[in-house]
Amino acid sequence: MKDYQNLWVTLLSNKKYYKHKPLLTYKNQSYSFDLFLEKVRLLCNILLKQQEKIIAIQVSDPIHSLFLIVASLVAKKTYWMVNEEVIQSVNLNILKDVLIVDDQLYEHFIDSNDDAELPLSVKANISGFHPFCWVNSSGSTANHKITEYLYQGLLEDTLRQIRNNNITNNDRIDIVSSLNFSASLSSIFPVLYSGASLHLCDSTLDIIDFWRQEKITMTTLTPSLFRTLLKRRVSIDLPHLRFICLGGEEVFTSDILLFKKHFHKNQVLQLALASSETRMIGELKVKADTNDEYKEIKYQPIEGKKWIILDQNDEVEVEADEKEGRIAIQSHAIGHRYINSYDSFKQVDENTTLFISNDMGKIDQNGQLHFKGRSDNRIKIKGTFINLSEIEANLSLIESINDIAAIADSTYENLYVFVTTSSNGKDEIKRIIQASFPKLTYQLIILDKFPKTNSDKVDRKNLLKRVSSVEKVKDPYQNAWRKQFPLIDNFEGKHFFNDLGGDSLTSLSLITELEVVIGKELSPQLIYLYPTFEKLKDALYDSNTFNLIQVTEYSSFKENILFIPSIHGSHEQYRFIQESLKEKYNIYLLQYPLKENPSDKQFYSFSMLIQQCVSFLDQSNISFKAFIGYSLSGYITYEIAHLIQQQPSVFIIDTPIYEKQSLLMKVMNDSLKTLKIIKKNFFNSSELVISYKRLKRRIKQQYFHTSSNDVSIQTIHDYFFSFYAELLHSKIKVSTTTFPLGVFIANDQSFFSNDIKATYQWEKYSQNLLFKKTLTGNHGSILNKENSLSIAATIINELKEVTDYNNRILETALTKELIIDIE
Numbered sequence: 001m002k003d004y005q006n007l008w009v010t011l012l013s014n015k016k017y018y019k020h021k022p023l024l025t026y027k028n029q030s031y032s033f034d035l036f037l038e039k040v041r042l043l044c045n046i047l048l049k050q051q052e053k054i055i056a057i058q059v060s061d062p063i064h065s066l067f068l069i070v071a072s073l074v075a076k077k078t079y080w081m082v083n084e085e086v087i088q089s090v091n092l093n094i095l096k097d098v099l100i101v102d103d104q105l106y107e108h109f110i111d112s113n114d115d116a117e118l119p120l121s122v123k124a125n126i127s128g129f130h131p132f133c134w135v136n137s138s139g140s141t142a143n144h145k146i147t148e149y150l151y152q153g154l155l156e157d158t159l160r161q162i163r164n165n166n167i168t169n170n171d172r173i174d175i176v177s178s179l180n181f182s183a184s185l186s187s188i189f190p191v192l193y194s195g196a197s198l199h200l201c202d203s204t205l206d207i208i209d210f211w212r213q214e215k216i217t218m219t220t221l222t223p224s225l226f227r228t229l230l231k232r233r234v235s236i237d238l239p240h241l242r243f244i245c246l247g248g249e250e251v252f253t254s255d256i257l258l259f260k261k262h263f264h265k266n267q268v269l270q271l272a273l274a275s276s277e278t279r280m281i282g283e284l285k286v287k288a289d290t291n292d293e294y295k296e297i298k299y300q301p302i303e304g305k306k307w308i309i310l311d312q313n314d315e316v317e318v319e320a321d322e323k324e325g326r327i328a329i330q331s332h333a334i335g336h337r338y339i340n341s342y343d344s345f346k347q348v349d350e351n352t353t354l355f356i357s358n359d360m361g362k363i364d365q366n367g368q369l370h371f372k373g374r375s376d377n378r379i380k381i382k383g384t385f386i387n388l389s390e391i392e393a394n395l396s397l398i399e400s401i402n403d404i405a406a407i408a409d410s411t412y413e414n415l416y417v418f419v420t421t422s423s424n425g426k427d428e429i430k431r432i433i434q435a436s437f438p439k440l441t442y443q444l445i446i447l448d449k450f451p452k453t454n455s456d457k458v459d460r461k462n463l464l465k466r467v468s469s470v471e472k473v474k475d476p477y478q479n480a481w482r483k484q485f486p487l488i489d490n491f492e493g494k495h496f497f498n499d500l501g502g503d504s505l506t507s508l509s510l511i512t513e514l515e516v517v518i519g520k521e522l523s524p525q526l527i528y529l530y531p532t533f534e535k536l537k538d539a540l541y542d543s544n545t546f547n548l549i550q551v552t553e554y555s556s557f558k559e560n561i562l563f564i565p566s567i568h569g570s571h572e573q574y575r576f577i578q579e580s581l582k583e584k585y586n587i588y589l590l591q592y593p594l595k596e597n598p599s600d601k602q603f604y605s606f607s608m609l610i611q612q613c614v615s616f617l618d619q620s621n622i623s624f625k626a627f628i629g630y631s632l633s634g635y636i637t638y639e640i641a642h643l644i645q646q647q648p649s650v651f652i653i654d655t656p657i658y659e660k661q662s663l664l665m666k667v668m669n670d671s672l673k674t675l676k677i678i679k680k681n682f683f684n685s686s687e688l689v690i691s692y693k694r695l696k697r698r699i700k701q702q703y704f705h706t707s708s709n710d711v712s713i714q715t716i717h718d719y720f721f722s723f724y725a726e727l728l729h730s731k732i733k734v735s736t737t738t739f740p741l742g743v744f745i746a747n748d749q750s751f752f753s754n755d756i757k758a759t760y761q762w763e764k765y766s767q768n769l770l771f772k773k774t775l776t777g778n779h780g781s782i783l784n785k786e787n788s789l790s791i792a793a794t795i796i797n798e799l800k801e802v803t804d805y806n807n808r809i810l811e812t813a814l815t816k817e818l819i820i821d822i823e
Contacts, residue, residue: 003125004151008044008074008118010193011037017169017195025214026063026200036067043071044122045114052099054134056082059106062200065179068101069188073132074122080134080146081180089144090340128152134339135182137276147277147335152351156333157279158189160303165218165243165270169195172240173218174211176201176225182276183220183248208236215240222248223255224403224450224458227396236262247272247280249457250373250389254396256286256294263288273299273371277344277355278334281305281327282369298368305331307369308354309362324362324372330354379408386437391417394436398428403450405458406442415442418463420449477537480513497531546616551578551587559625561585562617562648564637565592566630573630576788577795584796585625590617610636614643624648626799630783631655635734642735649740649770649802651795654782657734657759734765740802741766744791748778770798 018033025031047055055072057065057079065081072079082100101109132154137145161167167190175187175198191198199214201207207229211219216238221229223246230236244267246255251271259269265288273282282299286292301307308317308328332351338344346354360372373389388406395404395417403420419429429444451462497507507527514536527536551563561581563574578587590613617640626649629637634655641650745760763769773794775787783791 002128002152004128004155006074006076006122006124006126007070007192008040008122011040011070014169014192014195018197021197023191024063024066024198024200027202031063036070039067039110040071040074041118042112042114043067043109044074044118045116046109046112047071047075047077047099048119048122050077050099052077052097053131054078054080054098056080056087056095056098056100058082058084058087058100058102060103062175062179064103064106066188066198068106069179070192074118076122076126076130078131078133078148081136081184083180086136086144086180090146094146094340126151128155131336133185135185135276135335136180137182145276145341146339148337148339150336153331153333153336153353154185154189155193156304158185158193160333161186161280162190162194164303165190167194167196167218171196171217172199172215173197174199174201174214174216174220176207176210176219176221181248182279183222183274185279186220186245208238211238211241217241218243218245220245220247222246222457223251224249224452226255227258227402230258230262238263241267243268243270245270245272247274250371250392251297252393252396253294253297254393256297259286260288260290265289271297271299273359273369275357275359276335277357278305278329278331281307281329281334282371296370298364298366298370301367301369304333305329307361307363310356324360324370326356326375327359327361327369328354328356386415386440391433391437394432395419395429398432401429403458405450405460405463407460407464409464415440416445416464417442418445418447418450420447477514478533480510481533481536495532497527502527546613547591548620548622549589549591551589552582552585554586558584558586560588560622561626561628562588562590562624564590564613564627564629564633564640566633573783574628576783576785577628577792580789580792581795588622588624610639610643613640618645626651626795628795629653629655631779638737638741639735641739642737647739649742649799651742651744651791651798652762653744653791654746654779655743657761657764736765736767738767740768740770740798742770742794742798743772744782744787744794745772745774746777746779746782747774748776770802 015033015037022030023033023036055068055077057068057072059065059068069079069081080098087095087100128151130151132149132151135147135149137147167173171191171194173187173191173196175184177183179188187198190196199210199216201210207225210216217240219241221244226244226246241263244259244263246269255271256269263269267288269286269288271284271286272280274280280302282302284294284297284299286294306329308330309323309325310317310328311323311325330348330352332353334353334355335345336353344356346356348354358375360375360378362370362372364370373387377388379386379388388408391406392404395401398421400421401419403418405418407416407418408414409416417429417433421429433440433442433444451459453459502510510527548562563578565574574589581587592609613636623646627637627641628651629635630653632655634652637650637652638655641648741762743760743762760772762772771794775782775790777784777787781787
């Protein structure tokens with residue numbers, strides 16, 4: 001296997017192309033080539049000092065991500081773009097040799113001001129066997145998988161792309177999706193190796209306007225995004241855009257028609273058959289002014305990549321034009337292996353890898369590949385064999401349909417066809433499905449828009465979750481029970497759990513389902529205490545309640561204020577505020593369902609709790625003037641107000657916005673270091689005990705400020721992952737809101753550990769921030785009597801101003817309406 005030039009040397013050789021143009025643009029800012037090299041040099045010097053070989057990049061600014069990507073490669077490290085979901089989904093063992101660089105660590109790196117020159121070692125060539133990057137699959141149809149690319153695989157495919165698509169230093173290439181999307185590889189590295197410029201699209205911009213403004217010449221899109229952009233346009237004038245690549249999802253012949261409708265002359269559409277594991281394995285290039293008709297998409301082979309169609313046993317190669325089967329790809333320019341899985345990749349020889357995909361197809365006598373959808377899209381529903389891709393292809397021909405997704409549930413008993421449409425053509429959609437699949441039973445669901453993954457693909461998992469909001473389940477308890485025993489036709493509530501075939505695994509699954517239904521934690525032992533459906537339901541039913549406690553005597557002449565308590569349900573800390581407000585308002589307190597075991601230190605799932613609160617309050621038919629929450633319940637209050645049907649004013653008391661990663665990453669890294677040392681000294685029991693106790697004591701002192709011996713490393717690890725993994729690891733995501741928001745802040749922030757960076761920049765999320773008021777005290781004392789009186793007075797005054805403002809708006813509207821009537 002050959003060696004490759006270090007990227008730093010390549011960059012220096014391309015410097016001549018950037019004398020009169022920037023290398024990068026983003027949000028109306030340009031980044032010169034010299035500035036780019038300076039940032040890469042600084043970061044590279046720092047990364048060279050780190051022992052970890054994998055650099056996991058989790059920074060919010062994509063420009064900073066690009067600096068880190070290139071610095072990692074120059075330092076001969078392997079880069080990996082990650083987010084919270086990816087980190088949570090992988091086994092901790094994978095993270096042993098990984099350095100996670102978040103925003104805080106990135107700023108620390110930049111502040112180091114390391115001005116040393118790069119060592120000569122970075123200028124040396126790199127073996128083609130060296131790992132280049134880790135790439136995540138989107139996880140839209142399966143669990144997250146991580147593909148490792150070697151230098152040979154990634155660079156050979158990049159150079160092929162530059163040759164075949166005639167990429168030059170005059171091209172202006174964009175990125176419109178997240179850098180976590182593997183398609184970004186097809187933009188970043190062709191730019192760096194050709195001297196072209198890279199332009200990142202701000203998510204707030206219209207993409208068509210962005211193309212026009214930046215004079216983009218080449219773009220890569222998902223088909224669903226392409227359809228969304230063009231189906232609602234009458235005409236598009238983009239003379240600079242010469243090349244559009246569609247990939248990442250299945251493409252249809254209707255996409256070609258859409259392209260030919262909006263583009264002209266020499267503009268080219270490239271339909272790419274590609275995946276995160278292989279990049280592009282087949283293509284069809286279409287010129288906008290061609291008269292050719294495309295009744296079926298037939299892919300041309302890609303240089304250096306061999307197609308193999310396997311038989312039903314995934315073993316024997318099928319002859320061309322004989323039968324369809326699973327598509328395997330043999331090449332030196334594809335992924336090398338899965339990091340977190342062992343299937344699909346096989347090493348043919350030193351330079352060549354075979355990847356067996358889930359895609360189906362056949363090769364005709366002309367050597368063209370006919371793609372036939374994914375193997376997991378071929379299913380049998382109620383006796384009828386169907387191909388979900390075929391349904392989507394047929395519906396894509398309807399002009400008024402923008403997005404389509406045909407999805408079966410996990411039992412393969414129900415089929416759902418989701419669409420977004422610019423008209424009410426429900427009958428036309430049903431007619432087309434009926435003509436192609438006369439025996440098919442399905443449910444048609446029309447949405448305003450589809451949920452998308454970070455890579456702009458249709459989020460099919462999320463769509464299927466929405467079915468529960470479309471279908472009304474008559475008995476959620478029975479639904480949870482029946483899911484465990486789908487083959488039982490005559491379900492009766494008197495059947496015993498064990499008699500139905502239940503075991504320990506089934507009991508865990510059932511308890512998990514029931515926890516979602518009732519919103520509290522349960523013990524699997526309940527299944528054996530109440531072994532029939534009827535007994536278990538009766539035992540749980542009474543505890544499945546939220547309540548509104550009326551703290552003050554009700555008056556129909558007063559408006560209502562709701563206090564959101566802490567997770568433990570106490571409202572004692574609010575007593576001084578409630579006392580001050582009761583003369584003007586009816587005071588209510590939200591009460592959560594009690595937990596089965598109050599001494600249990602595990603916390604509620606915040607996202608689930610918020611959804612349940614919203615559902616309960618929407619059904620209560622009580623209108624509230626304001627919500628009030630303190631500390632963590634301030635987060636809950638804020639998100640409830642965002643989701644609820646009414647729009648009250650919200651007042652949150654010392655509710656900081658935490659830096660999401662700092663504490664969690666520190667705990668993770670310390671835990672992993674502990675595991676490493678324990679493993680290292682495994683065969684020496686005395687050193688093992690000493691190491692364990694020393695590290696346990698250090699972590700306890702650092703995070704719990706105690707040296708007590710009753711807390712183990714595992715307890716610490718579990719504690720933080722049950723609580724902070726949701727709070728700091730983006731399970732709670734602060735929403736952008738328009739309701740009136742008031743923020744009270746304690747001036748003494750000593751309560752928060754240095755590891756938790758607390759900020760109060762709520763103006764980033766609230767578009768209607770009334771005030772930020774600082775009070776004397778720390779987090780624990782902010783609700784003393786003096787502060788509570790001040791808080792209550794501020795709330796009364798602000799609510800009066802909000803009411804006066806709303807009355808003026810209403811008066812103006814009524815006046816205008818009266819004038820119109822008179823005229």
